[in-house]
Amino acid sequence: MPSFDIVSEFDQHEALNAIDQANREVQSRFDFKGVDASFALEGEKVQLEAQVDFQLKQMLDVLRGRLIARGIDARCMDVKDPELSGVKARQEVILKQGLDAAEAKDVVKRIKASKLKVQAQIQGEKVRVTGKKRDDLQSVMSLLRGEEGPELPLQFDNFRD
Numbered sequence: 001m002p003s004f005d006i007v008s009e010f011d012q013h014e015a016l017n018a019i020d021q022a023n024r025e026v027q028s029r030f031d032f033k034g035v036d037a038s039f040a041l042e043g044e045k046v047q048l049e050a051q052v053d054f055q056l057k058q059m060l061d062v063l064r065g066r067l068i069a070r071g072i073d074a075r076c077m078d079v080k081d082p083e084l085s086g087v088k089a090r091q092e093v094i095l096k097q098g099l100d101a102a103e104a105k106d107v108v109k110r111i112k113a114s115k116l117k118v119q120a121q122i123q124g125e126k127v128r129v130t131g132k133k134r135d136d137l138q139s140v141m142s143l144l145r146g147e148e149g150p151e152l153p154l155q156f157d158n159f160r161d
Contacts, residue, residue, distance in 0.1 A: 002137055003130040004159040005123075006107060006144065008152040009097045010072045016041055018066040025062055032058075039063065046093040056082050056091045063093065073153035096152060098125030103152060107144065114143050126157070134161065 019039045026032050026039070037050040037059060048059050064074050078094040099107065104122045111120040111129065116139055118131035131137050141156050 001130050001132065002134050002159075002161050003128060004137055004141075005157045006099070006127040006129065007125070007155050007157050008076070008099050008103075009155065010076055010095065010153075014070040014072055015067070015095055018070040018072065019046060019063070021070075022059070022063045022066040025066070026059060044095045044097065046095065048091040048093065050089050051087070053082055053084060053089050056089050060091070060093070075153050099127065099152065100125075107154070110144070111140055114140070116140055116143075 019041045023039050026037050032055070035051055035055065037055055038048075039059070040047040040049070046063065048056055048063070050056050050059060060079065064077065067077070068074055072095075076096050078096050080092040080094070082089055082091040101122070104125075104127050107127050108120045108122060111118065111127075116131070116136050117133070118129050118136050118140055120127055120129045120140075129137060129140055131140075137159075144154055
């Protein structure tokens with residue numbers, strides 16, 4: 001019976017490369033000359049640090065552009081509110097991976113609403129879709145790609161015939 005998994009993940013190494021590139025770009029930009037601004041990756045959290053709030057917004061645009069250039073979908077970014085203190089401004093961006101329970105339920109609900117002859121079941125941080133025909137599975141893929149879906153980018157993994 002053909003099946004595939006629906007996951008939401010990104011390459012951690014590519015994220016590290018994107019953050020290194022963003023650091024180099026911020027250090028070489030004219031509007032950041034003499035400013036102590038930096039990005040730091042800690043697990044799946046990216047710390048943005050600058051002197052004022054508007055610089056954080058510019059840094060966020062740089063980070064988004066670098067992630068997209070490295071093949072990471074910008075929808076995986078969860079941007080927190082900036083923390084402003086007297087001397088520094090900090091902001092945290094969480095790079096989300098995996099489908100949580102609510103998002104997985106939403107994906108399953110949309111698949112069932114399509115009335116395709118497939119079964120969808122939640123398995124941890126992924127959704128497994130099985131069906132009798134390969135064409136039905138491909139229809140599910142095109143449905144999830146085309147429709148306004150969850151806030152996370154979806155990948156289709158482990159396709160078996």
